Amino acid sequence: MTNKKVAVIGAGIGGLSAAVRLQKLGYQVSLFEKENQVGGKMNQINEEGFKFDVGPTIVMMKDIYEEVFEFAGVDPNDYLPFEKVDPAMKLYFDQNKSMKISTDLPDLIKNLESISEEDANGYLKFLSAMYDRYLVAKNHFLTRSYRSFRDFYNWSSLYNGLKLKTLSDAYSSISKFVKDENLKKSLAFQTLYIGISPYQGPSLYNIIPMIELFYGIYYLKGGMYTVAKAMEKLFKQLGGEVYLNSSVDEIVIENKKTEGIRINDKILSFDDVVCDADFPYAVKNLIKNKKYKGKYTDKKIEKMEYSCSCFLLYLGLDKKYEVDSLHTIHFAKDFNKNIDDLFKNNRLPDDPSYYIYVPSKMDDSVAPKDNEAVYVLVPVPELSKFDDWSDASIKEYRNLILDKIKSETNFKDIDEHIIYENHYTPKDFEIRFNAYNGATFGLKPTLMQSNYYRPHNKYNYADNLYFCGSSTHPGAGVPIVMQGAKLAVEELLKDEG
Template sequence: MKKVIVVGAGVAGIAAAIRLQYLGYEVEIYEKNDKIGGKMNQISRDGFQFDVGPTIVMMKDIYEEVFTFCNRDPKDYFTMEKVDPMLHLYFSKNEPLSLSSDLSQLVPTLESISEADAEGFMAFLSDIYKRYLIAKEAFITKSFRSFWDFYNPKSLIAGLKLKTFNDAYSSISKFVEDERLRKALAFQTLYIGVSPYQGPSLYTIIPMIELFYGVYFIKGGMYGFAKGMEKLFLELGGQLHLNTEVEEILIEDGLTRGIRVAGEEIYSSSVVVGADFPYAMTQLIPDEKKRGKYTNRKIDQMEYSCSCFLLYLGVDKKYPVEAMHSIYFADDFKKNVDQLFETGEFPDDPSFYIYVPTKMDESLAPAGHEAVYVLVPVPELSKYDDWSAEKVAQYRQQILNKMKEETIFSDIDEHIVFEEHFTPVRFEKEFNAYNGATFGLKPTLKQSNYYRPHNKFAYADNLYFCGSSTHPGAGVPIVMQSAKLAVEELMKDDPSI
């Protein structure tokens, strides 16, 4: 039985490990932290449980597929429930919107704005669905080894059909006039860390996926899914080494031999890396000559997604929460986004997201209490790095003041009984996110598909990569797809198959 080492027990790493273990390999995961999940982690204390990172479940079939691939029933590992309404959107000077994936509820909402916008909204969904099907077949489900894997007539024709050269916001504006609807369809590019005013229009597939396929909640929070994957991996016979940091990936004469841990060399037939690709290049392959084009200078020059400032607030009061997921838009959304990606400032009037999982699972807080998760998009560390205790306290108060003024949490500061926060510095330190960029490399045209780090490493045999900074990109379902592609690449190279 061939031994495969997986570096990192984040979503991508453990998904790849499950597949490989089921396929008959002897798999060992090495994870530096004391539990699995990577950014899909959990804060659990004083009766409160908070998801650290991702909170919105889209494309539920992909979550389930890693279990059905192993002939297991996903329901034996985690419980999923549909969320409706999916989102409540709040605007400083306009009426809020409630978005439902139920067509009979969505259409009246759109018609209340105007019939022209309702028609345009549906036309937008039709247009982006067609482009999504092209992208899925030609790019998302395929990996790229060579120039010709991408530059061939079929791929080039598909690329032209995708119409990727417009930015997301401009593309949406061709279909709808109402500014609220434009923002509702555009802001979700921030889910993968890119500006809607710069990111390719293809990324407007995100709201389409939410509306067509629904948004779901996992009982126990997103970490319930991570624990379900851990359970499956161990059942299959995999070995998990926690609190074990990998120091180096061993490469000799262009061949990957294994890893170094605490000075000890551990050998394997292949290595799959789920750690953030830029971190892996600079820290796990210290000899630049072994990295091909990925020199330190190249890594620094690459573009990175935004990061997040998060508040986890346990409160001793129940609030009349309308929706589990809510977005509050800055008065000047364009300025807000420019501060994230252009000027590199903590936004003076930030947009923010509130997630209240206790609306659907009261076990996540003590009786009569609420778990309130607040996320503010902020610049990554190469653009802004002042996260001193004084600044964090200032930003915390700024966000609490906005919550008191703009949300139902008008007295939240009087009821906080538990509090923790996450900054870009913590994302960099705890999860090896390069520059603290929560979503990895920014998905620009120059950093997508063939131009994104490949799943099979070109400069050393038997080395494979998955995760948000590799192809196909960020977001939990897409990261899980990267794990699938990395495994497929490894199997192509296995002479015994």
């Protein structure tokens, strides 16, 4: 047991993961959260008998979730009630063409062969190629952090970097394996999970559909928020302290050493600080002295590239519907234009792709009896690209989305059965969760904002300060952020000798 005290800023999934690890290692950990409940973007709306996950909804790589609990010496099954989801999701390309994504191999092959045997063969070759690249990424990049130039620019990293073949974009890489346009889209849209265009994002991110198929998709009773509550419970059981409604105003740095944090006018001393607040926001707002910002000046922060954001509808319905999948994706008629609107034209797509999640299909606890909880997500530009989220704009876009849902899905009369409604815009993500520019997935994972070039887990410009979260290495997505928290803790331990 060490007598050293650590402050963790932000109780998002990264902050919770770091806090659990450090508390288990014997540190005295205090977790500070500006909101009135833990979770960050992994939050929950709980009103009028309905429960809605605010942000992430798709559980992938469940072994990473479980590993934190195993590290703490407890059985994950006592905290995380996983349930396998199959089919993983249903994709709708138009009203006449759809595809079921199944983790059952015979079922998957049958679906692929219905398109063509050539594409079925190419699809399997694609998955094999992505698995090879995934192993390289996992063993040489995702599970290691960077401090110096030499950590990245060495023969091993360069050799393994070449194996990743990151120079081509995701869509072009897929096109080398399959010819059917809908099949290409079924493998390409997942780059939107981390807020980047499939036509611009490095082809490495094609590992996401491979991970879905090889490792499965799961559901947790009560929704994703179950993870945040379980980690809070574990942290407290280990002796950690959580301070809600506690917005940190400054990371206090003196003579390049992090001394603690300031809340209002009170300075709290800590030996180390782990920051899970969004990196661009934290450096711009919490580090007050310019000399400790290093290269991350306010001007640099503004010029960095940010992921897209999301417009979300949370709908409580007084009617059950025929729902054929927990997760469904509905593609725009012109997917290219949809992506261009998001990342080039900087406007709200007038024919957007959208995602529907209906947890009440599997879980009676998220809606009253004979009611439905429906979550609708539409990718939209971040606030520096588009910021007109007035009440009138929200109402107009909400109606456009509902009209599409009524004409394209089984929810034909959805507007007649809404008894509860809420929404989130990029401005809500900016205000509620300090997401810079309201970018839901943090910094865009371009080649020049990835690995060594992404903000480091050990802060370069002050000692005893560490970062995790979607804008830091290794990147966005719940399991990847949890991995980043692990790296931040390992960096802290390295400095402890």
